[in-house]
Amino acid sequence: MTTTDQRPLGSPFSATSTAQDVTAGLDLSGIDAVVTGGYSGLGLQTTRALTDAGARVYVPARRPDVARTTLADMKNCQIIPMDLADLDSVRSTAAQLREPLTKIDLLMAVAGVMATPERHVGPGWESQLAANHFGHFTLACELHPFLAAADGARVVVNSSAGHTLTDIRWHDPHFRTGYDKWLAYGQAKTANALFAVHLDTLGRGDGNRAFALHPGKIITALQREMTLQEQIDRGWVDEHGTVTATDFKTPAQGAATGLWAATSPLLDGLGGLYLENCDIAGISAPDTPMDDGGVRAYAINPEAAERLWDLTLTATGATPIP
Secondary structure, three states: OOHHHOOOOOOOOOOOOOHHHHHOOOOOOOOEEEEEOOOOHHHHHHHHHHHHOOOEEEEEEOOHHHHHHHOOOOOOEEEEEOOOOOHHHHHHHHHHHHOOOOOOOEEEEOOOOOOOOOOEEOOOEEHHHHHHHHHHHHHHHHHHHHHHHHOOOEEEEEOOHHHHHOOOOOOOOOOOOOOOHHHHHHHHHHHHHHHHHHHHHHHHHHOOEEEEEEOOOOOOHHHHHOOHHHHHHOOOEOOOOOEOOOOOOOHHHHOHHHHHHHHOHHHOOOOOEEEEOOEEOOEEOOOOOHHHOOEEHHHHOHHHHHHHHHHHHHHHOOOOOO
């Protein structure tokens, strides 16, 4: 990734494109994909679009019974239990995935949590950073040999415009000095973006490329930890929970950018970039409003990405990528 690459390239799709628009006419037969959270919200739309195009999709799921019910009508889809906040569970899932597979063409990190009450997991990790970043980091490291075997794999990580809330809190990443659920979310989303930057640096020699993205504003189960009143106060929904904001996408539209990242030939030879609205995002100034789009420079900084990688590798004990 270079700064000159982080700018729109003129995609034929847009903010209103849907998952089905992006995958229309694609033949993904023989493609093996792993989609975390692939049974709800954007993940469900992603799984449906990939399987409809012929891909085999493996869905690590925190609620496997719900996943089996939701995905019962989809062919070429297998559910494996996994809790992203429990790294033993993540390693177990990686081991189970290694049994049937010889390669992984797509790893799509869609699952996530947002604005949760203060929780600490493992040895005291802040739970949003643990679930959104540490879990996906560990899964990608454990599956790296299978990504390398695909010779052209792509890793797609759902970040968010929420990354504009804060850089990595290097002095206190686990909020030991006071918790703010939105800063914790913002830090986790910045971590997602930086993760893609350094994963791309390490993987490109094996033909693997990585991208992070903002899927757009969408009401899904991601808001499950927020009260209805909080969502009303933010102007998202009415008292019945019906979306009233005019700038929100449907789940099918929200899944489009991730599928574009996974399949577009326009991204061949590129990586470590932050995407939005089915295109590469531009770099936003520090005072740019969150909803105006773009990516903060700190979320694509290669030195910060390497620093976060080393911190996360030490914390998780994940298998290093050569």
